[in-house]
Structure formats: C-alpha cells, structure tokens
Amino acid sequence: MAKETNKPKIAFFDFACCEGCQLQVANLGETLVDLLGAVDLVEFREVMSEKWDKDYDVVFIEGSIGDHHAEERLKKIRERAKVLVAYGSCAALGGVNGMKNGFNIDEIRKYVYGDKYSYFDSTPTKAVDQVVKVDYYIYGCPVYLPEVVEVIKCILRGVQYSVPDKPVCAECKLNENGCLYDKGVVCLGPWTKAGCNSWCPNNGNICYGCRGLVSNPAKNAANDIIQKYNINDKIKDLGQDLMKKKLEMYNKAKEVINEPKK
Amino acid sequence: MSIKTENKLEVKESNWVYRKGKITATRMMTNTEKWFEIELSDGELGHEPGQFVQVEIFGVGEAPISICSSPTKKGRFELTVRNTGKVTEQIHRLSQGSDIYIRGPFGRPFPVKQMFGSDILFVAGGLGIAPLRSLINYVMDNRRDFGKVDILLGCKNPKEMLFSEDIEKWSKRMDINFACTVDRGDPDWKGNVGLITTLIPGVTLNTEQTYAVVVGPPVMYKFVIAELLKKNLSEKRIVLSLERHMKCGMGKCGHCQIDSPKNYYCCKDGPIFMYDEVKDSKKL
Amino acid sequence: MKYHILDKKNLDSFIKSLARRMKVVGPVKKSGKNYVFKEVKTADEMSLKYIPTILPPKKYLMPEREKILDLKFESDGIKEEAFIENEKIAIFGVHTCDLSGIQCLNIVFNDKPVDKNFLMRKENVFIVGLECNSYCDEYASCGLVNSYMPNGGFDLFFTDLGDKFIINVNTQDGEELVESLKLPPATPKEMSELDKLRDEKRKIFKNEINVDPHKIPQMFDKVYESKLWEEVGNKCLSCGNCTNVCPTCYCFDVDEKISLDMSSSERIRSWDSCQFETFAKVAGGENFRKERGLRQRHRVYRKFKFPQDKYNRFFCTGCGRCSRTCMAGINLKDILVKVAEESKI
Known part of the structure; x- marks a missing residue:
C-alpha cells in the first residue's frame, strides 16, 4: 500500500481513546474507495501493519494525551507532519478522558492501579492542541462521517475548514425533531457546536455535548429553560449544576488547562 | 442546459x-x-x-x-x-x-453626478483607499467637472501604504492638495506621523459646496466624522462606504443589513451611504 | 367567488385523487404537540386539528438546502448549470397564518432582482388552505396581525362545517380539480352557515395584547435604544430556533460542496439565521451585531418595522412559532407589550 506516488501520505495514530473514531473510517462505504483513490494511506494500526519512515502530509490524531510518554510521542509525530488533524472528541476536546481532571491525580492513580500506582505515569488529560499545534479539528464522539469527508476535501485543497459555531438546536429544528425538553429531559444541544446534523436527537437521544461548547455559550439560559419546561423536580433542584455536570462529561479537559498551542 | x-x-x-x-x-x-x-x-x-x-x-x-x-x-x-x-x-x-x-x-455607487461642480475632500484609511481610488481616479480623469480637490490618506505604518504609484502621481499634481500620514513611522519615513484626524484641521472647507468622501475602518469613521461635523459640514455632505458581510449582492440574504432603525442592505442600498442615512447605527 | 361542498367522509377520496395528480403533503402528528408537514397518501394520516407545524410550509417553496448552481471543472474552464429539482406538489391544510407567510415570501422574492428559484417553485405548488375555527393555543397572535381570516394565497380553502367542508375556490387550477371531482356547489343554507361561523370567529379572535396594530410602527420608532433588547438578549441562546421556524424569515447562506475527486461542485443555498454569532461578522473579524440583544432587536424589527416601511405590512403572521419553540421562554407577545408600554403611545 505504502508505495511512492504523488498522492498525499496519510497516517492515523491513536492515543487515549476507544479507537471508535478510526473505526468510523471503515464505515465510509463507497466514499472510502473514492478517498483511497485520492490519498496514500501509509500508517493505520487498525487496518495495516506497515510503518512509514518519512514525513507525513496529513496525520489524524485520535485520543487525548494523558501521560508524559504520550506528550513526547505526539510532539515527534507533529515534527514529521505537514498537517495535523485532531480527530474525534478525545483529541479535539479532551473528551470523556477529561473527567479525570475533576479528581486529584494521585487519588485517581491509586484507585485505578492500586498500591503500585507510582509505576504508572498519569497526567491531567489534555486535548491535542494543548500539546501541539492543530491545523484541523473534527469533533464528535464518534466523528460524524459527512463532516469527516468535508474536512478531508478541505485538507486536500489546502482550504481552511470552519467548524459550525451555532448550537445543535439549529440543525435539530431543521430536522423537525420535537424538543427533548418537552419530554422533561436535559439536552445539551443549546450549548453544543452543531455540525453533526443533530445525530443523537434524530434518534431520540439527548445531545451529550460531545462536540464541545460554541464559542459564546449562553451562560444564563439554564434557569430560563428549567423555568419553561416541566423538568422533573429532582432535576429541577440540581438546575444549572446538573447541566454543568453534564457538560463536564466531554468538556472538562478544556476548562482546566491553558490555551491551544499556536 | x-x-x-x-x-x-x-x-x-x-x-x-x-x-x-x-x-x-x-x-x-x-x-x-x-x-x-x-x-x-x-x-x-x-x-x-x-x-x-x-x-x-x-x-x-x-x-x-x-x-x-x-x-x-x-x-x-x-x-x-x-x-x-x-x-x-x-x-x-x-x-x-x-x-x-x-x-x-x-451596489449603490458614489453619487458622482450629485458631486459635479462641488469641492471634494477624500479621506481614506487603510484598505479604504481601494474603493475610494475608483472615485479619485474618476475625478482625476474628469478633473474639470469638480471644484477644489483634497486627498488625505492614512495607514498604520509605511509598509502598509497601498497604491504607492498613484500616491506618487497625486502628490505631484498641482490641481489637487494631497497629504498623507502614518500612525507609526519608520526610519525611512519622511512624512507626517499621527492619526488621519490630525490632517483635517489643516484643510479649508467651503461647507456649502464640499462633499467629504470618507472610507476606512469603523473606528476611523467615528473620529473623522466628528472632526468634519466640527467644521460644520452637513451630514448630507459626508459620503461613506461601509463594510458588511455581503453574500448574495441582491438585498435578500440578510447578512449585510445595517444595524439601524432604517431598513438598509449594504449590498444594494449601499455600500455607499450619506452619513445622515446611517448615523443611527452604533458601529459604522 | 365559488363555493363547493365536500362531505367529510369523502375527504379520503379527495386526498387520493389529488395524490394521483401530484405529491400531497399535509399536517401529520409527530410527537406530543409536534406536527410536521409531510407526504401523505390518505386522509387519515393527517391531523387536521393541529397547532402550527414545527417548520412552516416555506420549506417547500424555499428548501432548507437548495442547489442553485451545478459546476463542472473542464479543461477549457468551468461549466455552470442552473436548475431546480422540483415536482408538482399540493400542500393540504395550510392555516391562514401560513398562507400569510407564503405571501410575505412572495413579496420579498418578487423584489428586483427577483428570486427565480422561489418563483419557479411557487408555480409548481398547489395550495389548499384550512380555516381555524378557534385558537390553536396561547402563543398565537393572529388576532393582532389580522391573519385569522382567509385573505387569498390559496387555490382552494377548506372550512370545517361539522360533517362537511365548504370549499372556497380561488383559482382556475382549483376550479378544475373541484369540477373533475364533481363536488356540488354550496347551497344558500351552507353559505349562511359559513357566514355564521365567521361571525363567531370574530368574537373568538381578539387582539391578544390590546395594542393597536396601527400604532406599532410608531412604537418601534421610539424603542430602538431601549434596555428591553438587552433583557431579551440575556435570555437568548442564539440557537436560531425562532428564525428557523418563522414563516417569513428568509435569510440564507450560500456555500459550496465540491466532489471528492474535485471535478465538480454544487453551490448550495441554505437557511441562515440573524441570531447566529457569525451572521453579521465580516472576514476581517469585525462583528456588526455581536450582542445577542442587538440580534433579537434586529429580528423583531424585521417583523414589525422594516416591512412596514417597505411594504406596508407586518412580517409577523401571528403563528406563534417563535415563542412556542424558544427554550428560554422569549415570548413575542410579551416583547410587544413592553414595546407598547415603553413607547408610551
């Protein structure tokens, strides 16, 4: 597969993640065939054993960064990559691994690794852009394939991709879904970046906020929403706190550590 | 098809x-x-x-x-x-x-015919010189149709000065008054240093027969217009070219609508406006 | 004006014969209080006692995503093709508020330069109106904007008279359909039943907020700088629900979708919203409506002030969708009441 051609050399790497976003690539179906016609896949642990020893044109990084070794490995990949894509919520946001950041790191290590915890390195979860410069972001847990294809087209032409900066509700409404708040459940759509075509609400599920917050989230809205909808009393008492906790499921890593690397 | x-x-x-x-x-x-x-x-x-x-x-x-x-x-x-x-x-x-x-x-062009026979004061900041140049060169090519012509140019620093060849020509013409300034100079810069507003007091305006044509970023409008009003120039004699998010060009898509109690689409009713038409807008 | 009668038990055969001629869409229950316009083959798929659908029927005249140009990259340059993908369609059961909405869009898209895509789609739509004999719910304000009575904009208009519909025929196309189905003309008795129903309706539908609609444009002249907009903005989520569901909102974005092999591309027009953060932002970074309050003010002025100045009518049809759908509880009627109070007119 990894023969010398003029086509861009593409590689996938994974860090702390479930590898589900890479698996999504296999779900591309016919588009995958078109895609493989346009690029050379030179490294992709899930589907091939070959390694590439030259520079990469594009690398897709899946997963968040959770120990010193991972940071060093990521920096080395960055040095060899012309374009780096944070692929999936763990890479782009920190994702669910960010929940670790809500605890004392040593307590968490003890809980997971027992009394030999000191042999196992662990650092607060970082998104990829908290370690190296990121050129393209693909959010989602898992990534939304039509968006992946759009981003790849942008990369191949050297065009910027703008992640939609409006709430999921905008797409949900166009899909004519009944509002989930009508059913008395708490949905994170109003604060979460669109671009997934309201994938979860279309299937009757709430938005879990996997694509991260819009750039200017409505801070005061939670109480207004609770007031309008008949959200059940137990939840009502928790109010904004509950919404905040739900948001932390995917967004915790971004809240603690510094700005993206330029 | x-x-x-x-x-x-x-x-x-x-x-x-x-x-x-x-x-x-x-x-x-x-x-x-x-x-x-x-x-x-x-x-x-x-x-x-x-x-x-x-x-x-x-x-x-x-x-x-x-x-x-x-x-x-x-x-x-x-x-x-x-x-x-x-x-x-x-x-x-x-x-x-x-x-x-x-x-x-x-878009609506500069009101050229309305300006025939009048004095014209051009004020351009930064990239504002680009749209303004279409009018300046028109006036140069039809110089006799206009009265006194003043051109004031400003930009952040000498490296950002656009249309240097035109500037060279304008500065040598005897039938116009030309001045330019930079916010910050550099060692090679021999001209004025300071904001463009500092050039306005030096211009003599016959307010009854002058049109001021001002094009630049929002922040420049605020201060330049204040200076011009101070000189008693009527709001109807200040001509602006506004920048908005123009998408369709047909006054439909809504992106470029001016934030004002009047119903203006920048792409169709503008980008050229008289100041009195858009003065209610907080940010020009 | 011609009126015909359709027995309710024959509604199904009416829909079926319409469906043989063209695609028929009608109000269908989705979940809870949510209804949507979608394709139907029979009458019983529809809910004729419905509150305004999630999206108004504008989706058939100005689709959410619509291809406006096909581009092919060839060696001697770029080949363009402009066409619409369109089929003859009947929208059944359109309330008077939504008829009014379609009329508003028609005004805007007839402004020069005309929007040919809209006008071509309009030619291919057969519209069957349906009268509301009473209010749908507390969000409606069709009394205020006077849109609760039929006022053109349809081919046929159905009014429920108990066990039958009385059908007002407004166009030649409508006439041909009614003739072909051999629907009997309305009797004088049935005509007087309709008159009676309309008289009753005038008692039911009242100005919902006690604000004189003729004075509304003047009021908006006074409240442009009001604190009210900031208050509304503080609640707003900028989700664009209010504009997406509005039957008279038509702002759009244009983007491009290129094929993976880069040999062709489509230019696509899609609905956009003045409530989105990036709507009025220019490439250089300046955002001309950065604050939510300014964006909400802009939306309301686009309903009650600008179209009054330009077309002498409101671009609010009283359907209540924006208030019904707002998760933060921003209510248009409340805003109008406050505008009236503050303007002191």
Whole structure:
C-alpha cells in the first residue's frame, strides 16, 4: 500500500481513546474507495501493519494525551507532519478522558492501579492542541462521517475548514425533531457546536455535548429553560449544576488547562 | 442546459451564474494585500465608482471585493484583495493568466453626478483607499467637472501604504492638495506621523459646496466624522462606504443589513451611504 | 367567488385523487404537540386539528438546502448549470397564518432582482388552505396581525362545517380539480352557515395584547435604544430556533460542496439565521451585531418595522412559532407589550 506516488501520505495514530473514531473510517462505504483513490494511506494500526519512515502530509490524531510518554510521542509525530488533524472528541476536546481532571491525580492513580500506582505515569488529560499545534479539528464522539469527508476535501485543497459555531438546536429544528425538553429531559444541544446534523436527537437521544461548547455559550439560559419546561423536580433542584455536570462529561479537559498551542 | 428529468427545471438567466475573466496582471502590494487586473470575456465590467464584485473560488466560496479602478479605465478593471479569510486566501493564489469568475458589479455607487461642480475632500484609511481610488481616479480623469480637490490618506505604518504609484502621481499634481500620514513611522519615513484626524484641521472647507468622501475602518469613521461635523459640514455632505458581510449582492440574504432603525442592505442600498442615512447605527 | 361542498367522509377520496395528480403533503402528528408537514397518501394520516407545524410550509417553496448552481471543472474552464429539482406538489391544510407567510415570501422574492428559484417553485405548488375555527393555543397572535381570516394565497380553502367542508375556490387550477371531482356547489343554507361561523370567529379572535396594530410602527420608532433588547438578549441562546421556524424569515447562506475527486461542485443555498454569532461578522473579524440583544432587536424589527416601511405590512403572521419553540421562554407577545408600554403611545 505504502508505495511512492504523488498522492498525499496519510497516517492515523491513536492515543487515549476507544479507537471508535478510526473505526468510523471503515464505515465510509463507497466514499472510502473514492478517498483511497485520492490519498496514500501509509500508517493505520487498525487496518495495516506497515510503518512509514518519512514525513507525513496529513496525520489524524485520535485520543487525548494523558501521560508524559504520550506528550513526547505526539510532539515527534507533529515534527514529521505537514498537517495535523485532531480527530474525534478525545483529541479535539479532551473528551470523556477529561473527567479525570475533576479528581486529584494521585487519588485517581491509586484507585485505578492500586498500591503500585507510582509505576504508572498519569497526567491531567489534555486535548491535542494543548500539546501541539492543530491545523484541523473534527469533533464528535464518534466523528460524524459527512463532516469527516468535508474536512478531508478541505485538507486536500489546502482550504481552511470552519467548524459550525451555532448550537445543535439549529440543525435539530431543521430536522423537525420535537424538543427533548418537552419530554422533561436535559439536552445539551443549546450549548453544543452543531455540525453533526443533530445525530443523537434524530434518534431520540439527548445531545451529550460531545462536540464541545460554541464559542459564546449562553451562560444564563439554564434557569430560563428549567423555568419553561416541566423538568422533573429532582432535576429541577440540581438546575444549572446538573447541566454543568453534564457538560463536564466531554468538556472538562478544556476548562482546566491553558490555551491551544499556536 | 437541457432538462434532464421531469423534475429538473432549468432556471433561465439565473442570478447566480458567473462572468468569466482572465487575470492580466497581479502585484503584491504589501504582505497582506494583492492587486489584480482583470479582463472579462464578455466585455466591460460596466461599473460605477464605489461598486463591488463577488469573486468566486470554486469549491470554496465567494468574497465581496470593492473595485479599485475607475470606469474611465477601459477594457480592464482592478481589485485589491486583503488575505483575511478562506476565500481571499485562495484568491491570493491566483496569478497572471489564471481564469477568474465574478458576479456583479453590485451596489449603490458614489453619487458622482450629485458631486459635479462641488469641492471634494477624500479621506481614506487603510484598505479604504481601494474603493475610494475608483472615485479619485474618476475625478482625476474628469478633473474639470469638480471644484477644489483634497486627498488625505492614512495607514498604520509605511509598509502598509497601498497604491504607492498613484500616491506618487497625486502628490505631484498641482490641481489637487494631497497629504498623507502614518500612525507609526519608520526610519525611512519622511512624512507626517499621527492619526488621519490630525490632517483635517489643516484643510479649508467651503461647507456649502464640499462633499467629504470618507472610507476606512469603523473606528476611523467615528473620529473623522466628528472632526468634519466640527467644521460644520452637513451630514448630507459626508459620503461613506461601509463594510458588511455581503453574500448574495441582491438585498435578500440578510447578512449585510445595517444595524439601524432604517431598513438598509449594504449590498444594494449601499455600500455607499450619506452619513445622515446611517448615523443611527452604533458601529459604522 | 365559488363555493363547493365536500362531505367529510369523502375527504379520503379527495386526498387520493389529488395524490394521483401530484405529491400531497399535509399536517401529520409527530410527537406530543409536534406536527410536521409531510407526504401523505390518505386522509387519515393527517391531523387536521393541529397547532402550527414545527417548520412552516416555506420549506417547500424555499428548501432548507437548495442547489442553485451545478459546476463542472473542464479543461477549457468551468461549466455552470442552473436548475431546480422540483415536482408538482399540493400542500393540504395550510392555516391562514401560513398562507400569510407564503405571501410575505412572495413579496420579498418578487423584489428586483427577483428570486427565480422561489418563483419557479411557487408555480409548481398547489395550495389548499384550512380555516381555524378557534385558537390553536396561547402563543398565537393572529388576532393582532389580522391573519385569522382567509385573505387569498390559496387555490382552494377548506372550512370545517361539522360533517362537511365548504370549499372556497380561488383559482382556475382549483376550479378544475373541484369540477373533475364533481363536488356540488354550496347551497344558500351552507353559505349562511359559513357566514355564521365567521361571525363567531370574530368574537373568538381578539387582539391578544390590546395594542393597536396601527400604532406599532410608531412604537418601534421610539424603542430602538431601549434596555428591553438587552433583557431579551440575556435570555437568548442564539440557537436560531425562532428564525428557523418563522414563516417569513428568509435569510440564507450560500456555500459550496465540491466532489471528492474535485471535478465538480454544487453551490448550495441554505437557511441562515440573524441570531447566529457569525451572521453579521465580516472576514476581517469585525462583528456588526455581536450582542445577542442587538440580534433579537434586529429580528423583531424585521417583523414589525422594516416591512412596514417597505411594504406596508407586518412580517409577523401571528403563528406563534417563535415563542412556542424558544427554550428560554422569549415570548413575542410579551416583547410587544413592553414595546407598547415603553413607547408610551
């Protein structure tokens, strides 16, 4: 597969993640065939054993960064990559691994690794852009394939991709879904970046906020929403706190550590 | 363009089709501004000073760009493009000989006929010189139709000065008064240093017969207009070219609507406005 | 004006014969209080006692995503094709508020330069109105904007008279359909039943907020700088629900979708919203409506002030969708009451 051609050399790497976003690539179906016609896949642990020893044109990084070794490995990949894509919520946001950041790191290590915890390195979860410069972001847990294809087209032409900066509700409404708040459940759509075509609400599920917050989230809205909808009393008492906790499921890593690397 | 299936209907004379042209010359003017000269395959652009075109990069999108040449220049027109977004970044990659596709010209032009016989004070800041140049050169080519002409130019630093050849010419002409300034000078800079507003007190204005044509960023409008009003120039004699997010060019898509109690679309009712029309808008 | 009668038990055969001629869409229950316009083949798929659908029927005249140009990259340049993909469609059961909405869009898209895509789609739509004999719910304000009575904009208009519909025929197309189905003309008795129902309706539908609609444009002249907009803005989520569901909102974005092999591309027009953060932002970074309050003010002025100045009518149809759908509880009627109070007119 990894023969010398003029086509861009593409590689996938994974860090702390479930590898589900890479698996999504296999779900591309016919588009995958078109895609493989346009690029050379030179490294992709899930589907091939070959390694590439030259520079990469594009690398897709899946997963968040959770120990010193991972940071060093990521920096080395960055040095060899012309374009780096944070692929999936763990890479782009920190994702669910960010929940670790809500605890004392040593307590968490003890809980997971027992009394030999000191042999196992662990650092607060970082998104990829908290370690190296990121050129393209693909959010989602898992990534939304039509968006992946759009981003790849942008990369191949050297065009910027703008992640939609409006709430999921905008797409949900166009899909004519009944509002989930009508059913008395708490949905994170109003604060979460669109671009997934309201994938979860279309299937009757709430938005879990996997694509991260819009750039200017409505801070005061939670109480207004609770007031309008008949959200059940137990939840009502928790109010904004509950919404905040739900948001932390995917967004915790971004809240603690510094700005993206330029 | 035939109808392929029963459900597919041709849109005749669609507003969305492009005019094709060729780039006949380009030049990098600064690190971020590139100048293009374009010849359309269907003849003259047919614009008036102050109008703009939508430049299309296929597969990426369009960007509204003001026309910086005067219609008195025949056969070809000119654009100056600042690299500031994903479309303009791609426009910068075009070179001499490239095909280019545009829609337009769009928008209300400068009220040239209304200005015949009047004195004109041009005030341009930064990239504002681009749309203003279409009028300045028009006035130069029809110099006799106008009264006294003053040109005041300003930009951040000498490296960002656009149209240096034009500036050279204007500064040598005896039939106009020309002054320019930079916010911050450099060792080679011999001219004025200071904000453009500092040049205004030195201009003598006959307020009854002068039009001030001001083009620049929002912050410049605020201070320049205040200076002009201080000199008792009427709000109806201050002409502006506003920048907004112009998308369709037809007064429909809504993006460029001015934030004002009046109903103005910048792409259709502007980009040229008289100050009294848009003064309610908080940010010009 | 011609009136015909359709027995309710024959509604199904009416829909079926319409469906033989063209695609028929009608109000269908989705979940809870949510209804949507979608394709139907029979009458019983529809809910004719419905509150305004999630999206108004504008989706058939100005689709959420619509291809405006097909581009092919060939060696000698770019080939363009402009066409619409469209089929003959009947929208059944359109309330008077939504008829009014379609009329507003028709005004805007007839402004020069005309929007050919809209006008071509309009030619292919057969519209069957349906009268509301009483209010749908507390969000409606069709009394205020006077849109609760039929006022053109349909081919046929159905009014429920108990066990039958009385059908007002407004166009030649409508006439031909009614003739072909051999629907009997309305009797004088049935005509007087309709008159009686309309008289009753005038008692039911009242100005919901006690604000004189003729004075509303003047009021908006006074409240442009009001604190009210900031208060509304503080609640707003900028989700664009209010504009997406509005039957008279028509702002759009244009983007491009290129094929993976880069040999062709489509220019696509899609609905946009003045409530989105990036709507009025220019490439250089300046955002001309950065604050939510300014964006909400802009939306309301686009309903009650600008179209009054330009077309002498409101671009609010009283359907209540924006208030019904707002998760933060922003209510248009409340805003109008406050505008009236503050303007002191």
